Amino acid sequence: MGFFSTLGDTRQMLLYVLTMVLMIGFIMPVHECAHGLMAKALGDDTAERAGRLTLNPMAHLNLYGALLMFLIGFGWAEPVPVNPVRFRNQKRRQGYMALVAFAGPLSNLIMALLGAVIYRAGLCFDMNADFYFAFSYVMMYIVILNVGLAVFNMLPIMPLDGSRILNWIMPDRLMYKIEHALSRVNPIVYLVAFFVIMRLISGPLWAVEYALFEWIIGGADWIFNLFGLTI
Numbered sequence: 001m002g003f004f005s006t007l008g009d010t011r012q013m014l015l016y017v018l019t020m021v022l023m024i025g026f027i028m029p030v031h032e033c034a035h036g037l038m039a040k041a042l043g044d045d046t047a048e049r050a051g052r053l054t055l056n057p058m059a060h061l062n063l064y065g066a067l068l069m070f071l072i073g074f075g076w077a078e079p080v081p082v083n084p085v086r087f088r089n090q091k092r093r094q095g096y097m098a099l100v101a102f103a104g105p106l107s108n109l110i111m112a113l114l115g116a117v118i119y120r121a122g123l124c125f126d127m128n129a130d131f132y133f134a135f136s137y138v139m140m141y142i143v144i145l146n147v148g149l150a151v152f153n154m155l156p157i158m159p160l161d162g163s164r165i166l167n168w169i170m171p172d173r174l175m176y177k178i179e180h181a182l183s184r185v186n187p188i189v190y191l192v193a194f195f196v197i198m199r200l201i202s203g204p205l206w207a208v209e210y211a212l213f214e215w216i217i218g219g220a221d222w223i224f225n226l227f228g229l230t231i
Contacts, residue, residue, distance in 0.1 A: 002071055002072040003017075003073075011134075012137070017070075018138055019138050019141045019145075020073075022142060023142070023145055024057060024069055025057040026055065027142070027145075027146060028057070028076070029057050030107050030111060031104045031107050031149070032052065032060045032078070032080045032104070033053060033080075034103040034106065034107035035080045035082065035104050036048065036053045037053060037103070038103035039080070039100045040053065042088060042089075042099065042100070043088035043089075044083050044086040044087055046081045046082060046083040047080040052081070061078060062075075062077050074148070074149075082097070094167060094168040097168065098165045098168035101161035101162070101163075101164035104153055105153045105154050108147070109147070112142075112143045112150070112216050113220065115139050115142040115146065116143050116220035117220045117224075118139055119135070119136065119139035119140060119220070120221060120224050121224075124229065143216060143217070144213060147209050147213050148209055151209050152205070157197070
């Protein structure tokens with residue numbers, strides 16, 4: 001779903017815009033802050049010194065990423081700076097980078113669970129039909145988008161977060177050869193290949209996203225049932 005799919009339906013368009021404002025103004029800064037906070041915990045305060053450990057959306061705004069997020073429901077923020085040389089334990093540099101990378105997708109899963117909990121809490125109150133539609137649309141879309149961002153960013157493809165985790169798992173020499181080969185590929189060719197790969201694996205990706213979505217919704221229900229709160 002994207003902005004153009006809402007044309008012709010004013011209510012849905014407004015709700016889509018509201019959802020994108022929340023994603024660009026809050027969720028994407030949380031993702032970048034998570035990277036910076038993990039780096040700081042491991043000894044690198046580069047992001048903090050650059051003023052990036054903040055939820056101020058202007059500190060993380062990438063115009064192209066925000067525009068794509070608004071138009072097609074998928075984009076990116078300005079990556080926080082990380083300097084591996086400043087990590088406390090240089091022998092674990094690759095592992096620390098993997099932890100920094102994983103912090104971003106993990107934050108999306110946490111935000112997805114928070115969205116599901118807010119949605120579940122809202123069901124405990126009486127709502128008229130219009131408000132229920134708006135509330136459900138925004139909260140469920142936030143859950144779906146966060147799950148999608150988490151899964152997508154875990155793909156082991158440069159420059160996604162998953163590539164840093166792959167870098168930790170693979171032998172340094174092999175990873176260096178791969179990075180060197182990719183650096184010589186024309187960016188347009190790389191972009192086309194990237195979209196072709198995404199097209200080929202869209203089925204398995206959707207299956208993973210759906211399973212995570214079901215697990216997160218079920219987790220929100222479990223939390224409320226644990227405290228004896230029912231609809």
